[in-house]
Amino acid sequence: MLLLALLTTHFVASLAEPRLIQQLRELGLANLLEQEVRPNVPRNSASYDFIVVGAGAAGCTLAARLSENPQWRVALIEAGGVENIAHLTPVMAGQLQLTASNWNYHSVPQRLACRGMNNHECALPRGKILGGTSSMNFMIYNRGNRRDFDAWAERGNHGWSYDEVLPYFLRSESAQLQGLEHSPYHNHSGPLSVEDVRYRSSLVHAYVRAAEQAGHSRTDYNGQSQLGVSYVQANTLNGRRHSAYSAYIQPVRRLRPNLHVFPFTRATRVLIDVATKSAQGIELVYKQRTYKFRAHKEVILSAGAFNSPQLLMLSGIGPEDNLRAIGLPVVQALPVGKLLYDHMCHFGPTFVTNTTGQTIFPTSVTLSDILSFYLAGNPATRLSSIGGVEALTFLKSPRSQRPDDWPDLEFIFVAGSLASDEGTALKMGANFKDEIYDTLYRPLQLASQDHFTLLVMQFHPKSVGRLWLHNRNPFTWPKIDPNYFQNEEDVEYLLDGIKEAIRITQMPALQALGTRLLDRPVPGCEDQRFGSDDYWRCSIRTMSYTLHHQVATCRMGPATDPTAVVSPELKVHGMRKLRVVDTSVIPISPTAHTNAAAFMIGEKAADLIRGDWL
Numbered sequence: 110m111l112l113l114a115l116l117t118t119h120f121v122a123s124l125a126e127p128r129l130i131q132q133l134r135e136l137g138l139a140n141l142l143e144q145e146v147r148p149n150v151p152r153n154s155a156s157y158d159f160i161v162v163g164a165g166a167a168g169c170t171l172a173a174r175l176s177e178n179p180q181w182r183v184a185l186i187e188a189g190g191v192e193n194i195a196h197l198t199p200v201m202a203g204q205l206q207l208t209a210s211n212w213n214y215h216s217v218p219q220r221l222a223c224r225g226m227n228n229h230e231c232a233l234p235r236g237k238i239l240g241g242t243s244s245m246n247f248m249i250y251n252r253g254n255r256r257d258f259d260a261w262a263e264r265g266n267h268g269w270s271y272d273e274v275l276p277y278f279l280r281s282e283s284a285q286l287q288g289l290e291h292s293p294y295h296n297h298s299g300p301l302s303v304e305d306v307r308y309r310s311s312l313v314h315a316y317v318r319a320a321e322q323a324g325h326s327r328t329d330y331n332g333q334s335q336l337g338v339s340y341v342q343a344n345t346l347n348g349r350r351h352s353a354y355s356a357y358i359q360p361v362r363r364l365r366p367n368l369h370v371f372p373f374t375r376a377t378r379v380l381i382d383v384a385t386k387s388a389q390g391i392e393l394v395y396k397q398r399t400y401k402f403r404a405h406k407e408v409i410l411s412a413g414a415f416n417s418p419q420l421l422m423l424s425g426i427g428p429e430d431n432l433r434a435i436g437l438p439v440v441q442a443l444p445v446g447k448l449l450y451d452h453m454c455h456f457g458p459t460f461v462t463n464t465t466g467q468t469i470f471p472t473s474v475t476l477s478d479i480l481s482f483y484l485a486g487n488p489a490t491r492l493s494s495i496g497g498v499e500a501l502t503f504l505k506s507p508r509s510q511r512p513d514d515w516p517d518l519e520f521i522f523v524a525g526s527l528a529s530d531e532g533t534a535l536k537m538g539a540n541f542k543d544e545i546y547d548t549l550y551r552p553l554q555l556a557s558q559d560h561f562t563l564l565v566m567q568f569h570p571k572s573v574g575r576l577w578l579h580n581r582n583p584f585t586w587p588k589i590d591p592n593y594f595q596n597e598e599d600v601e602y603l604l605d606g607i608k609e610a611i612r613i614t615q616m617p618a619l620q621a622l623g624t625r626l627l628d629r630p631v632p633g634c635e636d637q638r639f640g641s642d643d644y645w646r647c648s649i650r651t652m653s654y655t656l657h658h659q660v661a662t663c664r665m666g667p668a669t670d671p672t673a674v675v676s677p678e679l680k681v682h683g684m685r686k687l688r689v690v691d692t693s694v695i696p697i698s699p700t701a702h703t704n705a706a707a708f709m710i711g712e713k714a715a716d717l718i719r720g721d722w723l
């Protein structure tokens with residue numbers, strides 16, 4: 110790691126050399142050059158056709174598509190700064206949670222979950238940087254099930270069925286996936302790169318074979334059927350992170366005088382003409398000074414599932430009781446933040462093996478890995494591992510009430526655990542107590558014991574959370590109560606998953622590596638017999654680990670739907686010239702991680718907006 114730091118310093122110091130700049134471009138590290146670009150300084154009363162708030166996955170996509178029209182002036186406002194070499198290095202994904210590019214939210218203390226976290230507060234990281242959460246996530250590319258989108262459409266969201274959204278997923282995608290060159294489910298010429306991870310541990314090969322031996326067939330989880338096991342598909346380009354910013358904005362930023370990007374700039378509210386209920390522009394703060402921007406056509410909030418609802422409420426759009434309680438006049442009563450769904454996981458089980466050198470430890474990154482990755486541009490070193498995630502398995506639970514082709518659970522295979530960074534990042538990023546790390550994972554680290562973890566995730570939880578404001582200061586956090594595991598059945602689904610994960614590890618391919626369950630009891634669960642159902646139930650409520658797929662805080666639905674905040678055209682109900690375009694509009698948890706959907710929503714919104722104004 111020290112070497113990495115030295116190399117980075119060397120790189121940055123020599124940026125002035127034109128030959129090196131050319132080399133960086135060729136290596137796909139062009140983002141580093143952005144450090145030379147001074148941020149745009151806002152001009153008061155500047156006016157634009159469209160103001161997009163938030164340069165995250167959806168916001169970058171939308172701003173890039175709208176600014177393709179040279180007649181339209183587009184402002185893209187972002188609270189965070191620019192990506193650096195750490196963001197581009199996939200194995201460092203976990204470390205990013207400890208940097209200023211994380212908003213660093215926590216939940217309110219949970220009663221029934223996150224007992225392994227300090228004060229029972231689950232950490233809820235979000236990206237605060239050009240690229241948003243796509244610049245600090247784990248880069249897993251996963252769209253969802255046909256039935257997810259068909260269910261959105263059945264709720265009155267016309268235009269959002271699977272057949273109608275698939276073209277937008279494809280429009281964003283540029284796939285380099287072995288064996289899927291001719292698949293109708295993949296495009297090869299969109300802006301966002303989707304690749305196989307070219308570094309693979311021997312553990313993942315054994316896992317994929319064992320899953321097959323247990324009856325899970327090989328599949329492309331973004332293709333015809335999700336069910337089965339797949340090596341992970343990642344948003345990387347030549348083994349480096351490919352964020353929304355790198356994919357959509359960085360390549361065009363200098364070429365489009367009509368696109369103004371404002372990093373380090375915080376939107377504090379939408380300016381609204383109360384008589385006509387129409388958005389006039391936004392108020393923003395840059396270096397402690399307040400500015401106003403005007404929007405001729407529309408203001409679009411793409412600030413993510415926590416900040417878009419916050420900005421609506423700060424602007425007087427939200428639940429009447431909440432707005433009154435904090436002394437904000439109500440412009441439009443809407444159920445903003447009233448619903449919050451997420452994908453809660455069990456961190457584990459973890460399994461130890463007789464292999465050596467296969468688990469990701471920082472000490473296992475060699476000098477030759479570093480030189481090979483940074484200087485030769487080799488995408489097959491450990492540095493391209495997306496935080497150790499190597500394979501996904503989609504499966505049914507025996508208690509499922511859903512159709513057979515609609516998975517209930519996912520296993521995320523990780524060639525590591527909290528020990529993968531020796532307790533320096535993931536543990537803190539997730540707010541785990543020291544006791545958990547010291548008991549379960551420090552011994553693995555000290556012994557350099559090879560191991561892997563199967564995170565078990567439930568796709569369709571019944572527990573529902575919410576988000577609200579406790580004051581009207583735009584610089585404080587909204588209160589977030591995900592209310593995890595309030596519904597007992599959610600715990601039972603994860604228990605089903607844990608049992609199946611253990612069964613897979615009993616198959617010959619993994620037994621050949623001496624695979625066995627890490628059998629140290631989770632602190633707080635010692636009273637239960639190790640491995641019993643009650644033990645795992647306790648473990649689920651202790652080792653609760655969200656994969657950060659929060660949705661529905663600005664839920665999409667027709668005007669007749671009392672839970673809806675935006676229409677199927679993503680317009681805020683009852684308002685004019687105001688839309689929300691990000692994952693907060695997703696009406697129910699999808700059978701997927703949520704990044705791909707954010708790009709799809711950005712692409713579709715661009716078409717909806719063009720349809721209205723051209």
Ligand SMILES: Cc1cc2nc3c(=O)[nH]c(=O)nc-3n(C[C@H](O)[C@H](O)[C@H](O)COP(=O)(O)OP(=O)(O)OC[C@H]3O[C@@H](n4cnc5c(N)ncnc54)[C@H](O)[C@@H]3O)c2cc1C
Binds near residue numbers: 693
């Ligand atoms: C640690 C982590 C790992 C994840 N891993 C994966 C994964 O592997 N695969 C996957 O599919 N999904 C993953 N996700 C989820 C996924 O990345 C997000 O759901 C998705 O990127 C959200 O996109 P978005 O456009 O809705 O919002 P974001 O990308 O969060 O964008 C919102 C942007 O708005 C900015 N902003 C907010 N408020 C303001 C304001 N007031 N003024 C100016 N700017 C503002 C933010 O800084 C941010 O840049 C992960 C999430 C996290 C946190």
Ligand SMILES: *[C@@H]1O[C@H](CO)[C@@H](O)[C@H](O)[C@H]1NC(C)=O
Binds near residue numbers: 279
């Ligand atoms: C692939 O992406 C390009 C660029 O976005 C788009 O023009 C094309 O229509 C897409 N192809 C398919 C098959 O969707």
Ligand SMILES: *[C@@H]1O[C@H](CO)[C@@H](O)[C@H](O)[C@H]1NC(C)=O
Binds near residue numbers: 463620621622623
């Ligand atoms: C794995 O190691 C353990 C402990 O040394 C040993 O008992 C076991 O036989 C080994 N298993 C395999 C398959 O090598």
